[in-house]
Amino acid sequence: MERLAYLTVLILLLFSLLLSACGGNHRENTDDGEVQLTMSAWGNPAEIKVYQKALDAFMADNPEIKVELVPIPNDGYQDKIMTQLSGGKAPDIFYVGSEWISKIVETGKVVDLSDFLSSDESYVKPDEFAEGLWGAAKINNQIYGLAVDCNPFVLYYNKKVLEEAGVKSPQEYYDEGKWNWDTFAEVTAQIKESGKKGFILDGWSGPLFTWIWTNGGEMYDEDGHIILSENEEAQEAFKYISDMLQQGNFTYSGSLPQGQGGDAMFMSNQVGFVGAGRWYTPMFSENKALEFDYIPYPTNTGEQQGTVSIATAYMVVNKDSKHLDAAMKFASFYTSPEGQKARLEGNGNAVPSVLGADEIITEAEFPEHAGYLLDARNKGRVDDKQSVVPGMDKEIMDIIDLMYLGEQSAEQTIQAVTKKATEMIDEYRNQ
Known part of the structure; x- marks a missing residue:
């Protein structure tokens, strides 16, 4: 009887400890007190x-x-x-x-x-x-x-850099209805000839989609399938970016020395244009020596305001x-x-x-x-096609990075992107 009583007490004690341990892992959700x-x-x-x-x-x-x-x-x-x-x-x-x-x-x-x-x-x-x-x-x-x-994408322009390069205000081009891709190529070429950078291109999907959409192009259809190899306007955007990088009108941020970005170069009057949402504004505004303004991205469709990416x-x-x-x-x-x-x-x-x-x-x-x-x-709009497949955005942008670095042509990039996206979309939908 004493042994039975001892075993009973031991079992109750172990059971109590088990409950206590479980209780310790239970998420608290009482917001009483601070x-x-x-x-x-x-x-x-x-x-x-x-x-x-x-x-x-x-x-x-x-x-x-x-x-x-x-x-x-x-x-x-x-x-x-x-x-x-x-x-x-x-x-x-x-x-x-x-x-x-x-x-x-x-x-x-x-x-x-x-x-x-x-x-x-x-x-x-x-x-x-x-x-x-x-x-x-x-x-x-x-x-x-x-x-x-x-943060819908706009271009920031550095008034001092443009003035020193002899470039008239983008607002004048915009008011004349001439703020388009050809004009942007001419303007950034003038800035480059003055010894400064024309435009800093960042290597994530927001800027890429902005260039595609301001040309009336699409990388994906409504059902989320990639159509890049069929969509001429999207292909033109890839080729325009590649040409501008090769000519030196654009500079890829991923090729800049470590610790140096478009924002710092803009504030030190080393670049004419950077593309971003409003997130640069507080920092740029604190620099009293910096003169800047916004201008919409140039379009290649005849419209003054194109569809841009919203971050x-x-x-x-x-x-x-x-x-x-x-x-x-x-x-x-x-x-x-x-x-x-x-x-x-x-x-x-x-x-x-x-x-x-x-x-x-x-x-x-x-x-x-x-x-x-x-x-x-x-x-503008938020991308809801490339981002919906987990991991695909990074894989696609890693491929495009090679084009930005000059290691792959636009045509090769279009083929590689189409192949990778098709594989990942099919795998995701067949899970």
């Missing part, structure tokens, strides 16, 4: 200051929730987030690029926000976001990421957060009209992704032609 959240994003120092404005506004409205911004350098950001997710150490809320959101969703580590967005706790509703910005963040009406804002990042919520309710509440605030106004007013780093907040741009005092950002947003 809650500590972490948020990660990439960005230059000026952009980080912009992000912080929204955190401060949220914490002023929700003093029981503290949010710490933990910046991660852009170079290596994706790899670091993926490593943190797999190790259970990712931030509660973090930025995800539109080109790899599908890869993050596939991990199963981020929250479907659909139900929360419909609740009274949410600061923003799905129908407040501009159409065309969801990309791969919305799958079968399940919302895994919220567009924090958006966006999505805010996602880590499914393993100990404070899911607070994390989702913060994500909804950050992307709401209130949160975006807190970040983007003045010389903010982006354009609102929600409707009804255009005054952020129209009332901006600098630069002069800020309205071109809204024109670009209204006609």
Whole structure:
């Protein structure tokens, strides 16, 4: 009897320890008392200051929730987030690029926000976001990421560099209806002859799609199949880029010395044009010696405003957060009209992704032609074909990188891209 009693006590003790261990792995989601959240994003120092404005506004409205911004350098950001997710150490809320959101969703580590967005706790509703910005963040009406804002592509031009090269203002060409690819080739050639760089081409899909779409071309059809080898306008864009690089009118950012980028060269008056969204504006505006303005990308279709790529990042919520309710509440605030106004007013780093907040741009005092950002947003779009297949964007851009470096012709690149995309799309759909 004593042995039986001893065994019974031992079993109960082991059972109790087992329950305790299970309880230790159970995710806490009680937001009683002060809650500590972490948020990660990439960005230059000026952009980080912009992000912080929204955190401060949220914490002023929700003093029981503290949010710490933990910046991660852009170079290596994706790899670091993926490593943190797999190790259970990712931030509660973090930025995800539109080109790899599908890869993050596939991990199963981020929250479907659909139900929360419909609740009274949410600061923003799905129908407040501009159409065309969801990309791969919305799958079968399940919302895994919220567009924090958006960045339609425009060209920044350095007034001093153009003036020294004897180039008249791009605005004059635009007003004359002559702001097209031929003009851009002539202008960048003049700048090159003056000893400066004409245009810095960045090596990711946003700039590539902008050149394709401003020529009326398409790389993919409506069903997501690649049509590059059949679409003459898209092929022309590849050849134009290749020719401009070979002639020295364009300079590929990937060929620049380490640590030297288009933004730094622009601020030191070494290049005439860089292509980007509004994210350079805060940094450029801080340089009082720099004179710059926006101009739409030149088109080759006869239209003044072409379809450009819209860069966006999505805010996602880590499914393993100990404070899911607070994390989702913060994500909804950050992307709401209130949160975006807190970040983007003045010389903010982006354009609102929600409707009804255009005054952020129209009332901006600098630069002069800020309205071109809204024109670009209204006609632009987020890629939702290349980015939807996990890993395909990187594979395709790695191939195109060879053309940018002068190691492969446009024709060879078109063939290689078509082959790789076809393989990856077929594999993805046959899973």
